[in-house]
Amino acid sequence: MAGVVRHRLFWPVVSLLALVVVNAAARPGFVRVTVRDGHLYGALVDILRQSAPLMMVALGMTLVIATRGIDLSVGAVMAVSGAVALTLIDRSADPGAVGTVLVAIAAGVGIGVVLGMWNGFLVTVLRVQPIVATLVLMLAGRGVALLVTGGFITTVTSPPLKFVASGYVFGLPFALWLSATAVAVVAVVQRRTALGLLTEAVGINPEASRLAGVRSRGIVFTAYVASGGLAGLAGILYSSNIMAADANAAGEFIELYAIVAVVLGRTSLLGGKFSIAGTAVGVLVIQTLQSTVLFLGVPSAQSPVFFAFVVAVVVLVQSPQLHRRLGRLSRRHRGPAPATAQQPARDMEVSA
Amino acid sequence: MNPANPTAPAAPAVAARPVVEMRGITVRFPGVLALDEVDLRLRRGEVHALLGENGAGKSTLVKALTGVHGIDGGSITVDGVERTFASTADAQAAGIATVYQEVNLCPNLSVGENITLGHEPRRRGLIDWRAAHEQAAGHLRRFGLDIDPRSALSSHPLAVRQLVAICRAMVLDAGVLILDEPTSSLDRSEVERLFAVVRDLRDQGVAIVFISHFLDQVYEISDRITVLRNGRLVGEHVAADLPRGELVSAMIGRELEELETIGRSAARSVDRTTTPVLRASGIARSRALEPVDVDVYAGEVVGLAGLLGSGRTELARLLAGADAADAGTVAVHGTPVRLTTPHRALARRIAFSSEDRRGEGVVGDLTVAENILLGLQARRGWLRPIRRAERAAVVAEYVSALGVRPADPDMLVRNLSGGNQQKVLLGRWLATAPELLILDEPTRGIDVGAKADIQRKVADLAEKGLSVLFISSELEEVLRLAQRIVILRDRRRVGEVESRETDLDGLVGVMAQTPGATAGVTREVL
Numbered sequence: 001m002a003g004v005v006r007h008r009l010f011w012p013v014v015s016l017l018a019l020v021v022v023n024a025a026a027r028p029g030f031v032r033v034t035v036r037d038g039h040l041y042g043a044l045v046d047i048l049r050q051s052a053p054l055m056m057v058a059l060g061m062t063l064v065i066a067t068r069g070i071d072l073s074v075g076a077v078m079a080v081s082g083a084v085a086l087t088l089i090d091r092s093a094d095p096g097a098v099g100t101v102l103v104a105i106a107a108g109v110g111i112g113v114v115l116g117m118w119n120g121f122l123v124t125v126l127r128v129q130p131i132v133a134t135l136v137l138m139l140a141g142r143g144v145a146l147l148v149t150g151g152f153i154t155t156v157t158s159p160p161l162k163f164v165a166s167g168y169v170f171g172l173p174f175a176l177w178l179s180a181t182a183v184a185v186v187a188v189v190q191r192r193t194a195l196g197l198l199t200e201a202v203g204i205n206p207e208a209s210r211l212a213g214v215r216s217r218g219i220v221f222t223a224y225v226a227s228g229g230l231a232g233l234a235g236i237l238y239s240s241n242i243m244a245a246d247a248n249a250a251g252e253f254i255e256l257y258a259i260v261a262v263v264l265g266r267t268s269l270l271g272g273k274f275s276i277a278g279t280a281v282g283v284l285v286i287q288t289l290q291s292t293v294l295f296l297g298v299p300s301a302q303s304p305v306f307f308a309f310v311v312a313v314v315v316l317v318q319s320p321q322l323h324r325r326l327g328r329l330s331r332r333h334r335g336p337a338p339a340t341a342q343q344p345a346r347d348m349e350v351s352a
Numbered sequence: 353m354n355p356a357n358p359t360a361p362a363a364p365a366v367a368a369r370p371v372v373e374m375r376g377i378t379v380r381f382p383g384v385l386a387l388d389e390v391d392l393r394l395r396r397g398e399v400h401a402l403l404g405e406n407g408a409g410k411s412t413l414v415k416a417l418t419g420v421h422g423i424d425g426g427s428i429t430v431d432g433v434e435r436t437f438a439s440t441a442d443a444q445a446a447g448i449a450t451v452y453q454e455v456n457l458c459p460n461l462s463v464g465e466n467i468t469l470g471h472e473p474r475r476r477g478l479i480d481w482r483a484a485h486e487q488a489a490g491h492l493r494r495f496g497l498d499i500d501p502r503s504a505l506s507s508h509p510l511a512v513r514q515l516v517a518i519c520r521a522m523v524l525d526a527g528v529l530i531l532d533e534p535t536s537s538l539d540r541s542e543v544e545r546l547f548a549v550v551r552d553l554r555d556q557g558v559a560i561v562f563i564s565h566f567l568d569q570v571y572e573i574s575d576r577i578t579v580l581r582n583g584r585l586v587g588e589h590v591a592a593d594l595p596r597g598e599l600v601s602a603m604i605g606r607e608l609e610e611l612e613t614i615g616r617s618a619a620r621s622v623d624r625t626t627t628p629v630l631r632a633s634g635i636a637r638s639r640a641l642e643p644v645d646v647d648v649y650a651g652e653v654v655g656l657a658g659l660l661g662s663g664r665t666e667l668a669r670l671l672a673g674a675d676a677a678d679a680g681t682v683a684v685h686g687t688p689v690r691l692t693t694p695h696r697a698l699a700r701r702i703a704f705s706s707e708d709r710r711g712e713g714v715v716g717d718l719t720v721a722e723n724i725l726l727g728l729q730a731r732r733g734w735l736r737p738i739r740r741a742e743r744a745a746v747v748a749e750y751v752s753a754l755g756v757r758p759a760d761p762d763m764l765v766r767n768l769s770g771g772n773q774q775k776v777l778l779g780r781w782l783a784t785a786p787e788l789l790i791l792d793e794p795t796r797g798i799d800v801g802a803k804a805d806i807q808r809k810v811a812d813l814a815e816k817g818l819s820v821l822f823i824s825s826e827l828e829e830v831l832r833l834a835q836r837i838v839i840l841r842d843r844r845r846v847g848e849v850e851s852r853e854t855d856l857d858g859l860v861g862v863m864a865q866t867p868g869a870t871a872g873v874t875r876e877v878l
Binding site: 194195204209214 | 725
C-alpha cells in the first residue's frame with residue numbers, strides 16, 4: 001500500500017479520479033457512454049477526443065523539459081502548420097481529395113519539424129537559452145502564419161480533413177487514435193531505444209553525460225524537432241476541428257497548458273527524469289477540468305480564474321513539500337512534550 | 353504516556369555536562385539503516401573528530417544534528433534540554449552552526465553581504481549597509497582576515513571563502529560548530545590559518561566537530577575522536593591515547609597490514625619496445641598547458657605527478673577529448689587521431705574519469721545500473737539499445753567485481769557514498785572496454801577501504817594489459833601503482849622517473865623544485 005502511495009503518479013491519478021468523481025456526482029450522465037451507429041458517445045469520450053492537440057504538444061514539451069529546456073513556440077507552430085496545410089488545400093484543384101489532404105498534413109507536420117529544427121539550432125549550436133530561443137518563434141510564428149494565409153482566416157470544405165478531428169474509426173474518435181498513437185510512439189522510441197536514458201542523463205548532468213561520451217547536442221536537438229513535429233500535427237487537428245486556419249486563435253496559450261500538464265505529470269522543470277504516462281494524466285486532468293468549467297456554467301469571463309484556482313489546488317495537493325510540511329507538523333504536534341518524546345514518529349516518509 | 357520514563361540523569365557539574373548529547377540515534381533511509389543507535393557527546397571547548405569510511409554515517413549523523421534529517425529513534429539534548437529539530441533553522445536557533453564541504457555561500461554577493469545575510473542590521477526597516485559592512489569587517493578581523501567586506505566573494509580563493517563561511521557561522525554566536533571536510537581543497541599554509549581560527553574558537557569554549565579524511569590533520573587538531581563504521585558507533589577515544597594504526601583498523605574494520613600488501617605494481621617491468629598505446633607529441637592548449645610529450649605502453653601505469661595547477665588535469669582532459677588541443681598530435685597504436693570530443697576518445701578506447709566526481713562523473717538521479725551503462729550506451733548511440741540480458745550481465749559483473757555497496761543496481765547513485773560512486777564510475781569506464789584508462793584523482797575524498805579496493809583493481813587491470821594514466825595528489829599512491837611517473841610543473845613537463853629509482857622525497861623535490869619542500873603535497877596514511 002505504501003508503495004502505491006509513494007508511486008510517482010499516485011497523486012496525479014488521484015487528482016484525475018477526484019475530478020471524474022466530482023463530475024459524476026454533479027452530472028449524472030457524465031460517466032455514461034452510449035453507442036450510436038457503432039460509435040461511442042459521451043462526456044468521457046469527448047474529453048479524450050478534445051485532449052488530442054494538447055496531448056501532442058505536451059508530449060513534445062515533456063521531452064524538451066527533460067533536457068532542461070522549454071518550448072514556448074508550440075502554439076505559434078500550430079498556427080503556422082494549420083495555415084500551411086489549409087492554404088495548400090484551399091489552393092488545390094480538388095480540396096476534397098484524400099491525396100490533397102495527406103499532402104497538406106505532411107506539409108503541416110513538415111513545417112513543424114523545420115521550425116523545431118530552427119529552435120534546436122538556436123539552442124544547441126548558437127547556445128541561446130531555450131526560453132529566449134523559443135520566444136523568438138513564439139512571437140514571430142503567428143506573423144508567419146498570417147503571411148501564409150494572406151491575413152485572412154482561411155476556411156475550407158474538405159471531408160477528409162474534417163475526418164481527422166471528427167471522424168470515427170473502430171467506434172472511437174480518429175483524433176483519439178492519433179493522440180494514443182503519438183503517446184505510444186514517443187513512449188516506445190524513448191523507452192525501447194536508449195534515447196530516454198540519454199535524454200535523462202543529459203537533463204540531470206550535462207557535463208557528466210558529455211564526458212561519458214553522450215552526444216548531447218543531438219539528443220537535445222531531437223527533443224526540439226519532436227516538439228515541433230508534434231505541434232505541427234496538433235495544428236492540423238485544431239484546424240480540422242474548426243475547418244479553418246486561424247493564425248491568432250490556433251494554439252493560443254497552449255504552451256502554458258502544456259507546461260502545466262507536464263508539471264502535473266511530475267516531470268521536474270529542472271530537467272532530467274520525465275514521465276510520458278504522467279504527462280498523459282496531466283493532460284487529461286486539464287481537459288476534464290475545462291469540461292467541468294463549461295458544464296458548471298462558470299461565466300466565460302470568470303472561467304480562467306476558476307480554472308487557475310483548481311490548477312493551483314491540484315498542484316498543491318501533489319507538492320512533495322506540502323506533504324513533508326504536513327508530516328512535520330503532525331510530528332511536532334505529537335512530539336515535544338518533554339518527557340514523552342523519546343521517539344518522535346516520522347509518519348510521513350520523505351520520498352527521495 | 354510513559355510515566356516511568358527516566359528523567360534526565362542526575363546532572364554532574366555543569367562544566368562537565370556535554371553541550372550536545374546525542375543518544376541512540378537511529379536514522380533509516382528507504383532500504384538502508386543509515387545510523388543504528390549511535391551516540392555522540394560534544395563538550396565545550398573541544399575539537400571532536402568524527403571519523404569513519406565513506407558511508408559510515410558521519411554525514412547522516414551531522415545532518416541529524418543540524419535538522420536536515422529527522423531521526424527515527426534516539427534523543428538529542430542541547431545544553432541539557434531535549435530537542436527535536438524539524439529544520440536547519442531550528443538547529444541554528446539552538447546554536448549549532450555548520451560549514452559544509454562545498455561552501456554554502458553566494459559567490460556573486462560581497463563578503464560582507466554573505467556574512468550578514470539574513471540578520472542584516474536595519475535602520476527604520478531598511479538594511480543599513482554601512483553598519484553591515486562594519487560588522488562584517490569586525491568579524492573578519494577577529495579571524496585574522498584582512499579583506500574588504502565589500503569585495504565580491506568570488507574574487508577570493510577557496511580558503512578565504514571557507515574562513516568567510518566559518519565567520520558567517522560564528523556571527524550567530526553558535527556554541528557548536530561543525531566543519532565537514534573543511535581542508536579538502538586547502539593547501540598547507542591555508543590549513544594552518546584555518547586551524548589557528550579553530551583553536552581560537554575552541555579556547556573561547558565552542559565545541560567543534562571536525563570531519564576529515566586527513567589523519568595527520570585529525571591528530572594535529574583534535575582532542576577527542578568518535579569513530580563510526582557501517583552506521584554503528586565503534587568508539588569514542590581521547591586522541592592522544594589512540595595510536596594511528598588502531599584508529600585505521602577501527603575505521604575500516606580490518607587489519608592495516610592487508611592494505612600494505614596492495615600490489616607492488618610499480619616494480620613490475622613493462623615492455624616498451626612495442627608501439628605505444630598512446631603517444632602524444634607537443635600536445636598543448638593555450639592558457640592551460642605548454643606543449644607536452646607523453647607515451648603510454650600496453651599494460652603500463654603512468655603516473656602524472658604535480659601540484660594543483662601544474663597542468664596534470666589539463667593534460668588528462670586533452671588526451672580524453674574533454675577539451676580540444678590547440679597544438680600537437682596524438683597517435684593511438686601508431687595511428688594519428690583527433691580527439692576533439694569525449695565521444696571520439698571513447699571510440700578510440702580512451703576512457704576518462706574526471707576529478708570532479710559529482711559535477712562531471714555520476715549522474716545522480718539515475719540508478720547504479722544506468723550510470724554503469726551510460727558510457728557503453730553512449731558509444732553505441734541511442735538507436736542501438738543494450739539488450740536487457742546483456743545489461744543485467746554487465747551491471748552484475750561490475751557491481752560485484754568492484755564491490756559496490758549496497759549491491760543494488762536500482763539504487764539512485766546520489767544515495768551512495770563517495771567511494772561507492774567512484775566504484776560505479778570505474779565500472780562505467782571499464783564497461784566501455786578501454787585500452788587506455790585516464791584516472792584523475794580517483795581516490796580523493798573516499799575512505800581507506802574503497803581506496804584500497806580501487807588501487808588493487810587498477811593494479812590488476814594493468815597487469816592484464818590495460819594502460820592507465822594515473823593522477824593523484826597522494827604521491828605514495830602514485831609511487832605504489834605507476835611504473836613510470838611524468839612530472840609536471842607550471843603547465844610544463846619537467847621530468848620523468850622510473851618509480852623504482854625514486855622515492856617520495858625525490859619526487860617532491862622535482863615537483864616543487866625546492867628539495868624537501870612539501871607545500872601542497874598531501875600526505876595521508878596509506
